[in-house]
Amino acid sequence: MRLSSFWRCAAAVAALVPSFATAEDADNPSGQSTFISPDKDLGFAFTIGNVDVNDYFVTMRLKTSRSWGAIGLGSNAMAGALYFVMYLNEKADNVTFSPRLAYGNYEPYFYDSLKWQYLNHSIKDGFSTLSFRCIDCQNWPGGTSGKGYLDFTSHDQKSIWALGPHQKLRSNDQKAALRFHESHGVFNIDMARTRGAEDTPALTDKSVDEGITRVKETFGRDHMATTLMNLVREIVVNRRNSDADNTMIIVVVGTAFSLTLAAMSLGIALWMMHDMKKNAALREANRLL
Ligand SMILES: *[C@@H]1O[C@H](CO)[C@@H](O)[C@H](O)[C@H]1NC(C)=O
Numbered sequence: 001m002r003l004s005s006f007w008r009c010a011a012a013v014a015a016l017v018p019s020f021a022t023a024e025d026a027d028n029p030s031g032q033s034t035f036i037s038p039d040k041d042l043g044f045a046f047t048i049g050n051v052d053v054n055d056y057f058v059t060m061r062l063k064t065s066r067s068w069g070a071i072g073l074g075s076n077a078m079a080g081a082l083y084f085v086m087y088l089n090e091k092a093d094n095v096t097f098s099p100r101l102a103y104g105n106y107e108p109y110f111y112d113s114l115k116w117q118y119l120n121h122s123i124k125d126g127f128s129t130l131s132f133r134c135i136d137c138q139n140w141p142g143g144t145s146g147k148g149y150l151d152f153t154s155h156d157q158k159s160i161w162a163l164g165p166h167q168k169l170r171s172n173d174q175k176a177a178l179r180f181h182e183s184h185g186v187f188n189i190d191m192a193r194t195r196g197a198e199d200t201p202a203l204t205d206k207s208v209d210e211g212i213t214r215v216k217e218t219f220g221r222d223h224m225a226t227t228l229m230n231l232v233r234e235i236v237v238n239r240r241n242s243d244a245d246n247t248m249i250i251v252v253v254g255t256a257f258s259l260t261l262a263a264m265s266l267g268i269a270l271w272m273m274h275d276m277k278k279n280a281a282l283r284e285a286n287r288l289l
């Protein structure tokens, strides 16, 4: 009697367990693939609809203290990827979305002809979130690295992520200059598993990696290089933006260069004179002996 009630109880529990396991988690719905950066400052969620196979749905979430955040699809290297870059607008009440392409290991440039549809955004709890539908963006010009392409049947679609430094960028300009990334990494997305209902992918503070393989991550290690790159970039940008002409710089650099040359010539002349005097003195001494 006891035993049979035990088994009845066990069967009841067993029947309950799967229903718990399959219950839809609002923060991590089953129909999307989700990537969360190791410091949780950047999130990316991806899903494909059933009908329009060339469209897909993206949600990105970025910590507002970061200057920018980006996801690059279709490549494990900077070159050839299709980039979704996001940053706060000037008033910090909306997100500026900037699709970009990179043809080398330098700053990606604005990709004007990407078709996308804004879905919604929010800025709260120290994070900005943007959802959009990418229209017909399975292909893009990949430059010398070949044609950019996303294979929606892939379980390991090459991707990269990058985070800008903790600074204010705040711009409405989709072409805004980006400071060199502070950390970045490489991961693969299972795209095939996301085929299904057309919906806006969810991203919250409780979202976790789903359908993602992490390949490699780099932080801080390139700090020195990052600082130098930012410095050079800043000088270049300041020069580009400044109205002052370059005459002053040419005059200063030219004068410094001329003065250095003059000083060197003088040094050589003095040294030669000194040498001549010494030789003359030696000759005189020899003559006297
Ligand atoms: C926010 O920006 C998007 C473009 O990224 C725009 O379509 C949308 O209308 C803006 N929303 C508000 C409330 O300004």
Ligand SMILES: *[C@@H]1O[C@H](CO)[C@@H](O)[C@H](O)[C@H]1NC(C)=O
Pocket (backbone or CB within 6 Å): 119, 120, 121, 122, 129, 130, 131, 200, 202
């Ligand atoms: C965007 O819309 C979706 C679906 O309506 C909703 O689940 C999500 O919370 C919204 N996101 C933001 C950032 O408001």
